[in-house]
Amino acid sequence: xxxNIPLLGYVILCALTIVLAKADILDLYVxxxxxxxxxxxxxxxxxxxxNGYMGEFSVGHAGFMAVGAYITSVLNVMLFTNSSIFGPPLxxxxxxxxxxxxTLLAGGIGAALAGLLVAIPSFRTRGxxxxxxxxxxxxxxxxxxxxxQVIGGARGFSGMSSxxxxxxxxxxxxxTLIWILIATGATVWILQRFVSSIYGKGIIALRDDEIAxxxxxxxxxxxxxxxxxxxxxxxxxxxxxxxHVLGYINPGTFTIMKSTEVLVMVYLGGMGSLSGSVLSAIGxxxxxxxxxxxQVYKWVIVPLLLILLMLFxxxxxxxxxELTDVFPRLRRWxxxxxxxxx
Amino acid sequence: MAILxxxxxxxxxxxxxxxxxxxMTLEGGELMGLIGPNGAGKTTxxxxxxxxxxxxxxxxxxxxxxxxxxxxxxxxxxxxxxTFQNIRLWNSLSVFDxxxxxxxxxxxxGFLKSVLRTRSFHSSERKVRKTAEEIIDLLGIRHxxxxxxxxxxxxxxxxVEIGRALCLRPKLLMLDEPAAGxxxxxxxxxIKLIRWIRDEFKLTIWLIEHHMRVVxxxxxxxxxxxxxxxxxxxxxxxxxxxRRVIQAYLGEEEPVHAHxx
Ligand SMILES: Nc1ncnc2c1ncn2[C@@H]1O[C@H](COP(=O)(O)OP(=O)(O)O)[C@@H](O)[C@H]1O
Ligand SMILES: [Mg+2]
Numbered sequence: 001x002x003x004n005i006p007l008l009g010y011v012i013l014c015a016l017t018i019v020l021a022k023a024d025i026l027d028l029y030v031x032x033x034x035x036x037x038x039x040x041x042x043x044x045x046x047x048x049x050x051n052g053y054m055g056e057f058s059v060g061h062a063g064f065m066a067v068g069a070y071i072t073s074v075l076n077v078m079l080f081t082n083s084s085i086f087g088p089p090l091x092x093x094x095x096x097x098x099x100x101x102x103t104l105l106a107g108g109i110g111a112a113l114a115g116l117l118v119a120i121p122s123f124r125t126r127g128x129x130x131x132x133x134x135x136x137x138x139x140x141x142x143x144x145x146x147x148x149q150v151i152g153g154a155r156g157f158s159g160m161s162s163x164x165x166x167x168x169x170x171x172x173x174x175x176t177l178i179w180i181l182i183a184t185g186a187t188v189w190i191l192q193r194f195v196s197s198i199y200g201k202g203i204i205a206l207r208d209d210e211i212a213x214x215x216x217x218x219x220x221x222x223x224x225x226x227x228x229x230x231x232x233x234x235x236x237x238x239x240x241x242x243x244h245v246l247g248y249i250n251p252g253t254f255t256i257m258k259s260t261e262v263l264v265m266v267y268l269g270g271m272g273s274l275s276g277s278v279l280s281a282i283g284x285x286x287x288x289x290x291x292x293x294x295q296v297y298k299w300v301i302v303p304l305l306l307i308l309l310m311l312f313x314x315x316x317x318x319x320x321x322e323l324t325d326v327f328p329r330l331r332r333w334x335x336x337x338x339x340x341x342x
Numbered sequence: 343m344a345i346l347x348x349x350x351x352x353x354x355x356x357x358x359x360x361x362x363x364x365x366m367t368l369e370g371g372e373l374m375g376l377i378g379p380n381g382a383g384k385t386t387x388x389x390x391x392x393x394x395x396x397x398x399x400x401x402x403x404x405x406x407x408x409x410x411x412x413x414x415x416x417x418x419x420x421x422x423x424x425t426f427q428n429i430r431l432w433n434s435l436s437v438f439d440x441x442x443x444x445x446x447x448x449x450x451x452g453f454l455k456s457v458l459r460t461r462s463f464h465s466s467e468r469k470v471r472k473t474a475e476e477i478i479d480l481l482g483i484r485h486x487x488x489x490x491x492x493x494x495x496x497x498x499x500x501x502v503e504i505g506r507a508l509c510l511r512p513k514l515l516m517l518d519e520p521a522a523g524x525x526x527x528x529x530x531x532x533i534k535l536i537r538w539i540r541d542e543f544k545l546t547i548w549l550i551e552h553h554m555r556v557v558x559x560x561x562x563x564x565x566x567x568x569x570x571x572x573x574x575x576x577x578x579x580x581x582x583x584x585r586r587v588i589q590a591y592l593g594e595e596e597p598v599h600a601h602x603x
Contacts, residue, residue: 190457197456197463198442198449198470205432205443212430215392217418217447217510226453272434320434 005334007189014181021174031177033289035245038180039238040281042187044265045274046234051263052271052320053195054227055207056122057131060138061235061262064111066254067141068236069243072107074151076100076244077159080166085150093166100167100179104240111236112229114141119228123221126210138259145251156250160243176244183241187234192274194230203227204272257299261288264306270316275323280316345370345514345546346391351400353383353390353570360386361570364400368514373540374548375557375564375578379590383570384550385427388516392424393417405513419447423512425503427519427550431491437502438487441474444506477505480542481535497528501535508539514546515539521553533559558582566590 017034020026026034043061050058078086080096091099117137122130146154167175194200202223205213214220243249265284269276291298309316324330346368353361361383368374376384389395391402393414402410409417423444432440449470455463478484481501491499500520507515517536521529533556540547551557557564558578566574566587574584581587 193457193459194453198439198467199446199451199453199456201435201439201443202446204435205440208432208434209430211394212426212432213443214414215394215418215424216444216506217415218443219413219415219446221413230453 007185010185014178014185017181018174018178021177022172031174032245033286035177035180035241036289037282037285038184039242039245040262040265040285041184041278042234042238042241043262044269044277044281045188045191046231046238047262048266048269048271048274048277049191049195049203049227049231051266052273052277053200053207054203054224055271056126057128058118058134058231059131059256059259059263060118060134060136060141061232062254062256062258063134063138063141064114064232064235065239065242065258066145066249066251067114067232067239068107068111069239069249069254070107070145070151070157071110071236072103072240073157073160073243073249075103075106076163077157079103081159081162083159085152093163094170096163097167097170097175100163100175104179104183104237107240108233108237111239112233114236115228115232116225118232119225122224122228135256138254138256142251142254152250154251156248156252158248161247164244164247176241180241180245183237187237188274188278190230190234195274260306261302264302264309267306267309267316270318270320272320273316273318273322276316276318276321279318343370344368345405346548347403348387348391349401349403351387351390351402352398353386353395354398359570361390361397361567364567364570364572366565366572366575368546368548370513370546371540371544372546373536373560373562374546375561376548376550376567377552377557377564377581378567378573382567384567385518386570387567388424388518388550391417391422391516415447418510418512421511421513422516423507423510423514424516425500425507425518425520427522429491429496429499429503431499431503431506433490433492435490436488437483437491437494437505438474438478440491440502440506441477441509442470444509445470445473447510473509473511477508481505481508496523497525497531500524500528500532504535504539508543512545514548515543516548516550518550519552520549521551521556529553529556532556536560 017026021031043065047058047061050056076096077083079091079099080089080093082088118130118134121133145151151157164176202213202218205218206220206223210220265280266277268284269280288298291301294301318326324334344367348364348366351361351364364387376387378384386395390397393409393412393416397410401408404420404422409420432443435443450466451463478487483498483501483505486494486498491502494502504517504520521532524532536547536549537560549561561578563577564575564581565572566581568590573590574581574587576584
């Protein structure tokens with residue numbers, strides 16, 4: 001097998017982070033920022049698939065995040081904790097360490113299915129109209145959860161910390177951080193492979209000219225389903241992780257505000273550039289953390305940033321280019337193949 | 343054997359009758375022309391065959407099987423490829439990727455394999471790339487393989503679009519005004535290219551064209567339509583002498599290009 005330098009580098013980086021976190025060299029605050037960065041990367045890259053690569057305008061990413069967050073949280077609390085809502089745990093709390101990735105995945109699958117709410121209308125409509133549908137889906141999700149009293153309704157839902165604690169009792173490691181690092185790496189890896197395959201480039205063709213794509217043998221409806229489900233599924237996984245970082249979620253966490261935050265990351269980084277989304281997710285998460293003392297003014301600054309961006313650099317930092325296009329030497333260092341055999 | 347049979351094809355856009363009671367048959371290996379004044383309904387006929395529109399009435403049979411009502415990518419998968427009157431290349435994909443993506447139906451793998459990169463993924467991508475490279479070399483556009491189509495001159499873009507259609511390995515190739523916007527030198531090259539493609543790929547070509555020089559030089563047979571209806575059919579020399587055609591079409595000044603596909 002070819003040496004996979006990017007993967008190897010990432011694994012080493014993650015191992016180092018975990019060792020430093022375990023040794024308390026990275027304190028809890030830094031760990032938390034790292035976790036938010038990871039979640040932002042998942043959200044931004046997955047939204048980029050739809051808004052950047054496929055050229056649709058989804059403004060409801062937080063809705064899918066909410067679906068994943070609630071499914072994963074409810075499953076975990078029900079299965080592994082003694083809660084006032086669901087009573088004693090259905091499984092031994094210590095087994096959470098094995099089942100956590102599965103409940104996370106269940107959240108992702110649930111969110112992917114919710115993605116069909118956008119994918120199916122997208123067969124018939126696009127652009128502004130589809131954007132409104134994504135907005136509607138965001139509200140439908142939020143309002144549905146608000147009205148589900150079993151899972152706390154508008155008051156919110158908690159109990160996830162004890163799930164993490166019971167994992168820590170088995171093996172004392174920063175589990176949330178570990179799963180976020182894994183999920184972040186996996187997301188970028190999956191998306192990168194997908195969009196660089198000829199199959200995945202079908203969605204770029206669809207963005208450039210949908211009619212030509214369909215007539216030139218691309219099954220555009222299937223590609224839309226794949227892209228929307230993949231994008232919303234990954235957002236769902238990000239939501240599940242997010243819920244376990246916070247330990248408490250309520251529907252108000254997943255409003256259009258959260259969606260906007262992710263939108264800014266995508267447009268800041270460049271539509272159709274995964275490395276752009278990664279960079280801007282890192283940058284913006286740190287910046288927002290720095291803005292924290294400003295409190296609600298954060299919501300003046302983020303939209304303002306979007307306005308300035310649209311005015312002065314509408315293509316984002318990277319445009320459609322990847323880091324390897326900006327720095328061609330990276331290709332060689334990273335051991336990537338040339339684009340066309342000579 | 344007839345490769346394409348169109349019978350009583352009719353299409354309305356609201357109250358506008360764009361195509362009316364069209365009957366025609368294309369024999370395998372033939373180079374057929376479709377001509378007529380602007381707005382006669384030529385592009386609409388192509389769109390009906392491609393499956394982009396569903397005919398209001400009538401039927402289209404390809405290799406004996408009805409294809410009316412199939413979705414465009416399904417029609418294409420059966421072996422019908424085309425180019426567009428206004429070039430419709432994917433402008434953010436390189437020329438090479440344009441030629442690869444147009445083989446989407448032959449990929450034989452889906453989302454999961456595109457991520458896991460199994461052996462069958464690699465072998466099918468290799469096959470697709472090889473086809474694309476072959477076509478690139480045959481058309482002499484290797485030098486531009488990594489360029490974005492929008493950065494190429496018009497004539498080359500048309501060539502790339504023909505290449506993209508050829509990557510589909512079609513039995514029937516439909517060209518919608520391939521000479522539109524070309525300078526005389528490019529038109530000469532195009533005439534050679536079309537003939538060469540027919541012989542090299544052994545396929546049937548159906549051509550819409552305004553440039554009389556192209557039509558008269560390359561077509562074996564042609565059909566003339568006006569207001570969506572047939573007014574004549576025959577060999578180039580027969581058509582040149584047909585009075586109705588001269589009246590409807592040949593007497594016209596250099597045509598302006600219609601909008602649409
Ligand atoms: N999508 C459409 N909706 C309504 N009218 C159309 C559409 N496409 C074409 N037409 C009309 O149908 C007629 C035939 O158009 P077209 O097939 O493009 O002609 P040609 O290719 O022969 O120039 C024209 O009158 C044109 O305006
Ligand atoms: Mg036309």
